[in-house]
Amino acid sequence: MENIEKQIKELQEKVSLLEKGTKDQLSIVVFSGELDKLLAALIIATGATAMDMKVKLFFTFWASAALRDKKKKVTGKDFMSKMFGIMLPKGSSKVKLSKMNMGGMGTSMMKNLMKKKNVASLEEMITTAGELGVEINVCEMSMDLMGIKKEELIDYPNLNICGVATFLVDAEESKIQLFI
């Protein structure tokens, strides 16, 4: 009898460790800066909130440009940053399709189609994600490389600048990890 009690206690300790290991959490590396891929990431993220999952998006590389606010202007950028600033899409409304862009024609056709079929736009999806408590973490190194400043990012309720360690810790605690 004493032995069983001991075993139960040991099991309880093990279970509590396991529970701590994985939260009901989803971590996505959002790497791509194209409309279709960003949409996929945002649809999965907002859908997961309906499952009461905690969602953390780690924006890095090309995706970081999609978080720029087209209305915000920043000064004091060096030459390379300015060049990048001109070449990268200024915000989520300016990103293009990864396929069949056809000089922008494909993208605008897709956007019209989305409106017709009641699919939320990327801008709307980002706003919804913010309202639903989806956390956005932006990679500091990518922002630095591409000359994106914190001041030109969108007003988002839960946005932080971070490094790879943040993603790794979040991902380790998550049941699902994706790279888009």
Place this chain on the structure above:
Amino acid sequence: MTQEELNNLTVNKSVDARGTACPGPLLEAKKAIGTIGSGDIMEILSADEGTKRDIPKWANKKGHEYLGTVEESGFFKIYLKKG
């Protein structure tokens, strides 16, 4: 439940998500289910074919009972009982 039984249910909350595509209906269902009590019946109207499969899966995960779906012309009525 049979189609007739579903049609005769007393619905506590009806959500019209016909104006949205995935993941709109799911998000609206999630929002609405918070406003009703345990055992209450919720109806979700959706024109999105995927919702028919999505809502039962979601309900199962969240501990709500999926009662069935009624097909109307061009949309679906999905019934749930809150757990």
